[in-house]
Amino acid sequence: MSSTELEQLRESITALDSQLLGLLAQRQKYTNQVAETKIKNRIPVRDQTREEQLLVRLIKQGKTQGLDAHYVTQLFHVIIEDSVLNQQAMLAAKANPESVLPLNRVAFLGDKGSYSYLATQKYFSRRAGELLEIGCQSFAEIIKKVENNEADYAVLPIENTSSGSINEVYDQLQHTHLSIIGELTHPIKHALLVNQNTEIGKITTLYAHPQVFAQCSHFLAELGNVEVKTCDSTSAAMLMVSELNLANIAAIGSEAGGLLYGLHAIKSNLANQKENHSRFIVVARNPVKVPLQVPAKTTLVMSTVQKPGALVEVLLVLRDNQINMTKLESRPITGNPWEEMFYIDVAGNIQDGPMQQALEELTATTRYFKVLGCYPNEDISPTKVAAVSALAD
Structure with a gap:
């Protein structure tokens, strides 16, 4: 193949790439219109039955054009995830019009290029308004920026799949009145x-x-x-x-x-675990309302009475109200030796009936209890297609 022929092929590929971008932008406009319909009719953001039907149809269609089933699946998992996150952001903005700012002042650890910087860019790319980045040198400084109204939001790493929980952040949450209003998981590639x-x-x-x-x-x-x-x-x-x-x-x-x-x-790829991800939380001075059609997560902090089985009683409250606990973390209470503060993440919306019942029971059961935040769950699990292997044959 001559260099001229190679250049012509590359130009054809470049033209196709431009067409793909245009089609993806057009698809995104349609999904935004779908979000508007869901807002009016209170329809849940995700319909995984439809997603599976869509993937099966696309896999079959791709097979007729020589495309591998796993390639098609991975590609459309990304497209579906982007669609879901965009719809959730639209619904959240509609439910919290006061949070739509022309300028988002965001405090994070480090400066340009830090992982917190990259997570900040990722999270606020789906939010309206310009982004003003405020790099800080410590978690305490980040929190104070928001508490003192020098920043509107803070982005904080809370846990990592390789090194575990970031205890210093949990300790900061123990002493602040800020609310968790969002989260995101970001791949960490050292x-x-x-x-x-x-x-x-x-x-x-x-x-x-x-x-x-x-x-x-x-x-x-x-x-x-x-x-x-x-x-x-x-x-x-x-x-x-x-x-x-x-x-x-x-x-x-x-x-x-x-x-x-x-x-x-x-x-x-230097990390001990090759699938290395960090979970970040976004905090602000005021809590947000999460529409019921958006999957939500709630973070609670509490201390139990000093008696045998006190923590078990808390967990039974969650079980009896059919609330799924996704994380349990304990941290020492400053000034109270051998006493622990418990941080619990649950799947649920504080506006929902079972959650309201559970919160009422937990308030009565614990010595100290507080909702740190209810926020959209941005961990979008891919829709599984049971027939992928069969369809690939």
Whole structure:
């Protein structure tokens, strides 16, 4: 194949890509119109029966055109997830018109390129209004920015699939009046970032956030005698490597973030768990209303009376009201040795009958009880098509 023929093929592909973007934009407009209908008629956002029927039809149609069933499934899982999240954002905006701001001032950990920065960009890309980024050096500073009305929102990492819960954030939630109004899960892809072309064996010093070092402990053990230096954020680590401009130093962070500092990756996928994700919460001064047709999650904080079986009584309240608990976390109560504050995430909306009954019972059962927030559940589980393997044959 000559270079001219190759260039012509590439131009044809580029033209098709442009058409695909146009079709995806047109599809998004239709799904937004569907959201308007759902708002008027109080129809749930997701209809997984219809989603499965759609996927089966598309898999069969793709097969006739030589497309692999798993490829079609993965592609439309992304499209469906984007559609669901956009519809949920529209419904949330309709239910909370006072929260639609021309400018969203958002505080987060680090600076441009940090994982919190990337999560902030992702979450607010679906919200109306411009984004003003406010980088901070600590979780306490982030919280204070919102409490003092210097920011409208804060984005905080709460847990990671590799290193677990971020205890410092839970401790901050124990002492603030802010409400959780949203969440998102963001993939964390750690890479070894350098400023100069170098080999891994020549690196003597590594910069990263302590959580990153914890998530990449297996890789660090393989490196051997390398000095690790902690930074307040991944962006601070990348800035340090960029400014020092030495061949024997590196940072661990995202490839996308590294590009903002002129760094490039010499090794990727450093985390102990290859499926490495962080869950972030979004907090604000006032709570939000979650429409009943949007899947919701509620975060509770409580302390129990000091007697045997006190926590079991709390869990029985959830069970008896058929409420699914998705997370249970305990943290020491400051100033009260050996006493714990319990944080519980449940699937449910505080406007729903069973949840209201459970909250009433929990208030009576516990020594201290508070709803930290009820917010849309943005963990969109892919619709499973049982017949994918059969359809692929």
